[in-house]
Every structure is written in structure tokens, then in C-alpha cells.
Amino acid sequence: MIFSAPRNANALATNPTLAVLGFKRQLVYHLYFWAFIAVAPLVMVQWQQSHYLLSAILILFCTNALLVIAFLRLRGSYFLKGRLFPLLAVVSAAYSTHINGHAGLYWAYPAASALFFLLPLREAIGSNIIFLVVMAVVSFMKFPEADFWRITFSLGLTCLFAMIFSWLVGKLQQELTRLATTDPLTGCLNRSQLADILNGQIQMRERYERVSSLILLDLDYFKTINDQWGHLAGDKVLTELALRLRKRLRESDQLFRIGGEEFMIVLPETRQKDADALAQQLLSSISARPFLNDIKVTASASVAEVSKGETWSVWLNRADQALYEAKSRGRNQAVNAARPLPVVGRGIEDMPDPASG
Secondary structure: OOOOOOOOHHHHHHOHHHHHHHHHHHHHHHHHHHHHHHHHHHHHHHHHOOOHHHHHHHHHHHHHHHHHHHHHHHOOOOHHHHOHHHHHHHHHHHHHHHHHOHHHHOOHHHHHHHHHHHOOHHHHHHHHHHHHHHHHHHHHHHOOHHHHHHHHHHHHHHHHHHHHHHHHHHHHHHHHHHHHHEOOOOOOEOHHHHHHHHHHHHHHHHHHOOOEEEEEEEEOOHHHHHHHHOHHHHHHHHHHHHHHHHHOOOOOOEEEEOOOOEEEEEEEOOOHHHHHHHHHHHHHHHHHOOEOOOEOOOEEEEEEEOOOOOOHHHHHHHHHHHHHHHHHOOOOOEEEOOOOOOOOOOOHHHOOOHHHO
């Protein structure tokens, strides 16, 4: 049985952050599914042995697992963010060990390991500390001293190894996401995040009337730099350009490299006139002093404020058209994108026929 595909599979394919989230949900789904398969038969086993309280706890465990599975499949969310699992795991494992001896103890090991895959790392560490203390107390009361020490140290090592593995996997995920979402040369964001970030600014415009603007910036005659000084020099120019741009941006602004020598800056809470002033400053900082001591560089730019009702591709296309205009006017200048004309007087008779496609 596999985790259901997301509604927009293409989004997972192009957005590394969503891809990681999708894999995490699949992991959670399968852990709960197989935990349910393993624990459900024990309900009847414990009931037949007249362990009614333990049967009730296991029923709660199975119910929680089914709710998590249902929420993941139907709503794409994590029921109660998995908070019930550590509580039910600690109570069921401890109580089962208390009444069943070693037969109940065996379930503590997979439960302790699973916590690191189902909860955030800090919560998993805290839950496992409590888990280990509870199991140590039960073991001390139930088993001989030699067994108590063996159980405590073996369970503790299991938790430690699972914690180290989970921490390393988390670091690996972060690094892979960083590599997939940033340009390796300049450290700018790449196109994989472009649609999501622009859509986020559009939603802020639609819901809260908070305007945003973007700047497209393209180096003039960059091919000449590569031809005359070599591609290594061209790479150094791009790296230094990114540094110069970042020095004039706010923390909330986002810098993309969307082409060979083309950059985009997303400016939240910024009107077009303010974005235009920033674009002029950026062009001045580029042309003010040479790159690599003797390479003089200029750039062309365009500015576009998001308009209500337009998609991110339309917004970006308006900026792109303005950038072409800046190039045709002689380069080394910024051009403001024309605002889209409002659609007025459109009646039913003007609407396209759905049957026509």
C-alpha cells in the first residue's frame, strides 16, 4: 500500500522543499501503517489474557494510527502532529513490561527508534529521555539488577544510535535542499523556488492588499567578457555582482539567478516607484567601479509591481518585456513595466464559449 500522490505532482518534482515534505509524509504514513498491522492483533491477545487495560491502551494506539493514516491520505496533514504516539508508546510499553515481563519489553526498542522518525528531533530526544527513565524504573522493579542494567544500557544505546542517524539524515536533507534551491556559483536562489515565491507575493496582494515589486537585471554584453577575459573571469564577475546586489538589499528581499547573466530581485512590501529607485542605485553600483580591477560592466534592468488578478507568469512576462525595452533603448538603464489594462464592460456575450476549448 503506497502513499497517495499529491494533487500537483509537478510541484513535488520541481520544488525540493515540497519533495522533502512529501518523503517525510510517506515515511510517517508507512511507519503508522505497519505499526497498526503489528499492534492490532495484540489487542485480542491481551484481551484473551484478561489484560483489559492494556487492550484498551492498544485500541487507542491503533485508533490514533488509523486517524494519522486517514488525515495523511485525505487531507495531507499530520493528525495532532504525531503528539499522541510518544504518550501511547511510553504507557503501553511500560505497562506491558510491568505485566508481561520480557515479552512486553521487546516493544520498547522499535517504539523508541520510531520516535526519531515521527517527531522533530528536539521533541524526539525529550520523549526518549522520558521513555528511557520510565522503562528503567519499571525494569528496576520487575527484573534482577543485572537485567536492569542490561536493559537500561541497551535501550539507551538504541535511542542514541537512532538519534545520531536521525540528526545526520536531517542535516543531509537540509544540505540537499540548499544545493537544489541555490545557484552553486553565486549562492542566489535558483528557478526551482521562483513560482512559489512569486505566488506567495501575489497571495499577499490579493488577501491583504500588500504590494510587491520585482526587478529583472541583466548584464550588458556579458558574452564579450567571456570571449575577451575567459569564462573564469566571467564567473568571478557574476560572483562579485551578487555580492554587490546583496549589500543593497533588505533581509526580506530575495535574490535569484534565473539565467546565465540575468538576475531577479523580489521586493516584498515595495511600490514600483521605490523599486525603480533601488534599480537605479543597483545600476550605479555596478557601473561605478570596475570588476576584477579592469573589467568595466554595465547592466540593464526592468521594474514591475504586481497587479491584482495576474498570475506570476504574467507578472514576470511584463518585467521581461520591459527589460527588452531597456536593451533596445541603449542599455545601462532601468525601464518600468507597463501596468496591465483593466478589463471593463465584459458581459456574458463576451465570455469565451467553454465548448470551444
